[in-house]
Amino acid sequence: MNAFDTGIAIEPVEPGLMRGRTDPEWANMVGPFGGITAATLLHAVQSQPDCHGQPVALTVNFAAPVADGEFDIALRAARTNRTNQHWIVELTQDGETKTTATALFGLRRETWVSEEAVMPVVPAPEDVAVPGFPPQVRWTRNFEMLFVEGAVPQPESKPDPSSTTTLWMRNTPSRPIDFPALTAMCDLFYPRVYRRLGRVVPAGTISMNIYFLADQHQLDAVGGDFILGTAHANRFSLGYFDQSAEVFGRDGTLLATSQQIVYFKG
Amino acid sequence: MNAFDTGIAIEPVEPGLMRGRTDPEWANMVGPFGGITAATLLHAVQSQPDCHGQPVALTVNFAAPVADGEFDIALRAARTNRTNQHWIVELTQDGETKTTATALFGLRRETWVSEEAVMPVVPAPEDVAVPGFPPQVRWTRNFEMLFVEGAVPQPESKPDPSSTTTLWMRNTPSRPIDFPALTAMCDLFYPRVYRRLGRVVPAGTISMNIYFLADQHQLDAVGGDFILGTAHANRFSLGYFDQSAEVFGRDGTLLATSQQIVYFKG
Numbered sequence: 001m002n003a004f005d006t007g008i009a010i011e012p013v014e015p016g017l018m019r020g021r022t023d024p025e026w027a028n029m030v031g032p033f034g035g036i037t038a039a040t041l042l043h044a045v046q047s048q049p050d051c052h053g054q055p056v057a058l059t060v061n062f063a064a065p066v067a068d069g070e071f072d073i074a075l076r077a078a079r080t081n082r083t084n085q086h087w088i089v090e091l092t093q094d095g096e097t098k099t100t101a102t103a104l105f106g107l108r109r110e111t112w113v114s115e116e117a118v119m120p121v122v123p124a125p126e127d128v129a130v131p132g133f134p135p136q137v138r139w140t141r142n143f144e145m146l147f148v149e150g151a152v153p154q155p156e157s158k159p160d161p162s163s164t165t166t167l168w169m170r171n172t173p174s175r176p177i178d179f180p181a182l183t184a185m186c187d188l189f190y191p192r193v194y195r196r197l198g199r200v201v202p203a204g205t206i207s208m209n210i211y212f213l214a215d216q217h218q219l220d221a222v223g224g225d226f227i228l229g230t231a232h233a234n235r236f237s238l239g240y241f242d243q244s245a246e247v248f249g250r251d252g253t254l255l256a257t258s259q260q261i262v263y264f265k266g
Numbered sequence: 267m268n269a270f271d272t273g274i275a276i277e278p279v280e281p282g283l284m285r286g287r288t289d290p291e292w293a294n295m296v297g298p299f300g301g302i303t304a305a306t307l308l309h310a311v312q313s314q315p316d317c318h319g320q321p322v323a324l325t326v327n328f329a330a331p332v333a334d335g336e337f338d339i340a341l342r343a344a345r346t347n348r349t350n351q352h353w354i355v356e357l358t359q360d361g362e363t364k365t366t367a368t369a370l371f372g373l374r375r376e377t378w379v380s381e382e383a384v385m386p387v388v389p390a391p392e393d394v395a396v397p398g399f400p401p402q403v404r405w406t407r408n409f410e411m412l413f414v415e416g417a418v419p420q421p422e423s424k425p426d427p428s429s430t431t432t433l434w435m436r437n438t439p440s441r442p443i444d445f446p447a448l449t450a451m452c453d454l455f456y457p458r459v460y461r462r463l464g465r466v467v468p469a470g471t472i473s474m475n476i477y478f479l480a481d482q483h484q485l486d487a488v489g490g491d492f493i494l495g496t497a498h499a500n501r502f503s504l505g506y507f508d509q510s511a512e513v514f515g516r517d518g519t520l521l522a523t524s525q526q527i528v529y530f531k532g
Contacts, residue, residue, distance in 0.1 A: 063345035
């Protein structure tokens with residue numbers, strides 16, 4: 001089984017309740033990588049027998065660190081309409097809420113199409129040799145990350161006026177992309193404040209939002225290929241900064257936009 | 267009482283349950299203006315005796331139209347930490363869910379500050395004479411909207427390659443800005459697909475997200491002055507488009523970023 005599939009594995013307990021467990025392969029500094037938690041919650045909704053349509057929007061709130069061990073996911077379709085469905089999701093451990101989420105699923109149909117977002121002009125992944133994360137945290141080994149701009153600061157790094165990071169990314173071992181994998185990859189950008197200050201300071205994502213602009217058919221066209229992510233911050237102030245990201249297929253198709261609000265000290 | 271305050275008025279029913287009612291002053295084509303519903307939900311959280319901190323993030327999912335009349339708002343602090351608090355909110359009518367939301371509140375403290383977002387260079391509101399919405403829908407009379415780019419399409423309008431709209435906005439009658447008013451103003455951008463196609467097609471916001479980057483002190487500095495909003499779409503496809511917006515104070519301070527996912531036919 002691919003490490004990603006093991007990471008998001010869950011089983012049904014009763015209607016509206018799934019159970020999972022943290023996987024050492026996905027360990028971050030404190031608790032699991034937030035992207036694997038977000039992916040697990042989306043996967044939990046997709047696993048419900050009454051799930052209706054494909055993912056359109058996902059908001060995940062990281063209320064407290066997930067402890068090593070089992071967790072429960074309570075899910076409820078708050079509203080099912082003809083063309084969409086609204087879910088409320090809550091991850092708990094020993095009765096304590098650790099993560100909350102809402103998810104919007106919808107039927108997709110052909111309409112007028114226009115793409116305004118423009119993929120950054122970058123070298124192909126085959127021509128990028130910049131190494132990804134140093135393997136300080138285990139989960140980063142589950143992705144290839146080829147930085148074309150704004151790699152992780154090193155001890156000799158200096159402050160930078162730009163918060164932008166752009167990288168090619170894919171699962172390793174390679175795996176056809178699906179909505180949970182796209183969700184996790186929307187969270188692959190290390191905290192923007194590191195880039196601006198040129199050093200590591202305490203920081204953590206508190207809430208993240210994803211709009212899925214591609215359907216399953218467009219993800220199938222990507223398959224196991226690299227996708228390009230680019231992220232920047234708009235404002236650092238009063239203990240928080242925001243992050244805006246776009247994720248493109250190699251052909252320039254905008255697959256998703258994603259936003260985060262991140263706590264920091266500095 | 268200011269029309270905005272009347273629009274977001276609610277009263278407590280029991281712990282964790284508030285009640286409100288739709289106000290004809292805020293009527294949209296179907297149900298109330300989504301921005302007043304979002305503002306009411308935020309106001310409901312702020313009204314809870316155990317509310318901790320200032321608004322940091324808000325996601326509102328418009329699951330079904332709110333019918334004219336009373337509505338209930340159930341609120342629960344899913345998690346309270348030392349420096350932040352996570353809320354789950356649900357608006358119902360006759361037991362049917364119409365709107366869901368999550369809200370993040372947090373304590374604000376001085377930290378490193380940097381603003382990367384740049385306010386568009388535009389004429390001052392005093393020098394803008396472009397009229398706002400034609401008064402087809404009642405709620406638009408409760409804001410001054412001075413468009414500096416991308417005004418509402420008129421019968422003679424043509425398709426446009428840009429989805430960007432930029433406008434000065436404030437409550438009318440004038441009222442000092444607070445978080446609920448800022449929330450409503452994040453929803454003042456008419457559907458981007460109108461701008462691209464140069465005409466009105468069926469469209470409606472299904473989910474909206476706001477990151478509050480200013481604290482109450484910075485809102486107090488704005489007072490009743492105009493704020494500048496600018497919004498654009500990244501991709502129209504498969505029945506949905508996204509919207510990214512920034513809202514600035516007149517001095518260039520980024521007060522909030524906001525995103526939407528919008529259903530459309532066309």
